[in-house]
Amino acid sequence: MAVVGEKVAELVGMLPMFTGTLLEGIEIRTPIKLSISEEKTLMFLYKHEGKSMTAYSKKVGLTRGSFTAVADRLEDKGLIERTSVCDDRRKNALILTKEGKSIAKIIDRCFKQHIASKVELLDAEDLKSLKNALETIVSTIDKLK
């Protein structure tokens, strides 16, 4: 079924536009000025603290080298800390500081509110099928690993 695969490829190419449309016009006001990668990092940390640099770099979509700079900046701003993981001295586990947690909370709420307000324009049926579609896709991620 290579035909289906190619169709999937075509659709995947359009996903960034989808998220772009959803995020259009979002405005996240934080006490400290942050780049998008910094905001994303805080959001992921807010959900799952204590993972490695490499893990977060993948979630944010940066190379390890670039993510080092992001972590440096967040640490300089006092929002995260690198903690050592004893059983593997190569790894750094990242955690939020108190202020980092408070700002991450703000970002998380803004993000959710913005998207919720966008999809409110859909009727109930479309919204439901959108949610189902997203769940299908996300659950497919795991099967590909």
Added chain:
Amino acid sequence: MAVVGEKVAELVGMLPMFTGTLLEGIEIRTPIKLSISEEKTLMFLYKHEGKSMTAYSKKVGLTRGSFTAVADRLEDKGLIERTSVCDDRRKNALILTKEGKSIAKIIDRCFKQHIASKVELLDAEDLKSLKNALETIVSTIDKLK
């Protein structure tokens, strides 16, 4: 149904990881070295030539300012041309050169083959529901405009 909206927001946040997983390990070998934005631009041009700079910048996910640089580089490499649209002298319509078209074809094929080979790991049923889910999402894009 703000609850559904928030759930959607959470899932949307995971989409970049999904595309990241699908594209992991992709290797596009072209006669001329290209950046990712340049490759994306050629792919979109391959599908729809003659749109404006702003239109492509949105598809690629760059600001207009950044996209000017991408178009400059592609023009310097002889892969695209800016053509004037007579009825609006502000706009530049982009078109592929002969070589640009040939390279765009390579990129398009590599992209599709790579993703097709990835999703081959899924069984027929999962593959079908993935395709349906993607179609649902893409068709939702339009309704939000």
Added chain:
DNA sequence: TTATTATAATTTGAATTCTAACATTTAGAA
């Protein structure tokens, strides 16, 4: 007509990200 506002693309310097090389540590094989 003229003035005003909006749109398309460019420019510039600053900020961010990438690529490639590196040091350190771990895991596994010989």
Added chain:
DNA sequence: TTCTAAATGTTAGAATTCAAATTATAATAA
């Protein structure tokens, strides 16, 4: 043990992208 290969994170310089101001054109109102 020792060797080799792989994984983690960092570094440095090049490449890319961003934000904001600018120019030119178009659309609209006065």
